[in-house]
Amino acid sequence: MSIVKLNNNGVKNATAFGSITGLGQLIFIKKITASSSATVSFVDGASSVVLDDTYKEYLFTFNNIHPATDSANLQFQVSTNTGSSYGIAITSTYFQAQHDEADSETALEYDAGQDLTQGTGFQTILAKEVGNGNDESASGYMHLYDPSSTTFVKHFMARGNCQDAEPMSRDGFTAGYVNTTSAVDAIQFKMSSGNMDAGTIQLFGVVS
Secondary structure (H helix, E strand, C coil), rough: CEEEEECCEEEEECCCCCCCCCCCCCCEEEEEEEEECCCCECCCCCCCCCCCCCCCCEEEEEEEEEEEEEEEEEEEECCCCCCCHHHCCEEEEEEEEEECCCCCCEEECCHHHCCEEEEECEEEEECEEEEECCCCCCEEEEEEEECCCCCCCEEEEEEEEEEEECCCEEEEEEEEEEECCCCCCCCEEEECCCCEEEEEEEEECCCC
């Protein structure tokens, strides 16, 4: 049986599911499961991780990231020396929408407290102040563009939703660039306070 995939690049034919190739295809690289983890790192060339010029775009997905500490933020930083150090300058912007369960608090706002201006600290992504209750977590995704470029800065965009301690649904949007023309070959995720108690992070390469 033949199946057909339609996209902006034309028609792709295949004889079995999973065998379609073409622009925009996601290639699974690595899944890491957090368990009381201080950090979760993806380092090119280590533990089957690919984070080089194989792909021009990488996608990280976050499933039920559960902090040990209440109201902690999921954050990231990158490295240009295979994880020996993390702390490259980032310029970014963050805004959010929120709505609590009691229908008494709503907002759509820019939050200057979560962005960086040439900051070398860890950047908040997904949604801030994730609750640590048994049923509370954050999920979402992040795109990282052309990390191996030695010409351009490294753009990223992230979006995620969390249930926080109020309780409330908070939908966060983060975008910016890592201000380096050196190749980025490692990325690290951690909570702003305490450990990442549970959750999974997956890395995919995007065919371009």
